[in-house]
Amino acid sequence: MSSTAIDLLLADEASRPRADARRNVERLVMAAREALDETGLDATAHEIARRAGVGIGTLYRRVGTREALLRAVLLEFLGGMLTAADRALDADDAWQGLVDFATVYVRLRAASCGVNEALGDSDARLDLSETSTALRERLERLVGKAQEAGAMRTDVTWQDTAWLLAGVVPGDHTIGLTPGGEQWRIGLRVVLDGLRA
Amino acid sequence: MSSTAIDLLLADEASRPRADARRNVERLVMAAREALDETGLDATAHEIARRAGVGIGTLYRRVGTREALLRAVLLEFLGGMLTAADRALDADDAWQGLVDFATVYVRLRAASCGVNEALGDSDARLDLSETSTALRERLERLVGKAQEAGAMRTDVTWQDTAWLLAGVVPGDHTIGLTPGGEQWRIGLRVVLDGLRA
């Protein structure tokens, strides 16, 4: 579950690496998560190494590229999001399913600057298109179900919905108000009210 | 009106500059507008000079700093926005006033990447705090009026409103959909519906 990223990175080692090497990979992954949360996609290799308490050489030797590391962490994260989407699709109440997913989606994007950027950036710096396409497709179905159930207005496409949800996430938009940590909640509520049939 | 930025930049010349010099200032201002629209706040001095068809030396001689130039253009722009806000405050129907302003606000932000960034960036790269504070204060009053008139839900603050409006503007959020030029319209409609009492 949470070791996926590590496994992914250790997979292509020919023989079992030494204990300290494994430990360093773990540290690097944790550091990458933090850096991704706070700094975003363009967290530098040096920053990640510093956070991990590890030399820059170690980073490159262990994970090959800065991008490979970030990619592994992001894939793990997006996987979790996909799971939430599938759970939402199974909900009895279509509208409630959409609400649940939207909440998770926005919360996770809000929690990590890097995840937010990864889901937005259309330029594929890291190759995440496969997973994010899957995610899109889930949203499309969720919106479809909610509309068929008559719970959601039909003059709005799932693309519009994606747009609106993304807009609720804090960015450097906001007219200069320091956003409280949970600021997105009220925004999401308004948007969902606006989407209701 | 539209010559404000130019006047602002020519103001501190001791004696009347030569005709070609004035022409170049105009070109620089127009180029800065374009660059601001397309590239955003960190349009480089060289890019602006290139767009203006002018040497980089000329830019620095004429406008002093890259920042002074951008600032002049942005101030002009924000001035227009303020005017729209004041007009909206005079509307008979408080809700309609809010809707009108919101529309202008979002459209203008959507039209220029640089304006959008300028209104968001809390770090004061260019000193626009005065004008943007004025703008905030207008929005606060618009929201207040709409709520007093019973036209807008009261569990939402003007800060939340600012947040939501900013969110509707295209950014690099959007799950990888190339946004149509007028994409923000539908988003704005949903948000306004959600804000209605």
Next chain:
DNA sequence: CAACAAGTGGACGATAGCCGTCCGTTTAGC
């Protein structure tokens, strides 16, 4: 416990992008 392969850290050279100055050349205006 020794010896060596595996691993480590971080200085370093390379690359890139932007800033703003400076000076030889051009041009407007009298």
Next chain:
DNA sequence: GCTAAACGGACGGCTATCGTCCACTTGTTG
């Protein structure tokens, strides 16, 4: 024509990041 004003853009300086390389350290195994 003549001169002061203006021009263009090459250039040096600065900052940031990347990723390599090698002298040194440490885990592991017999």
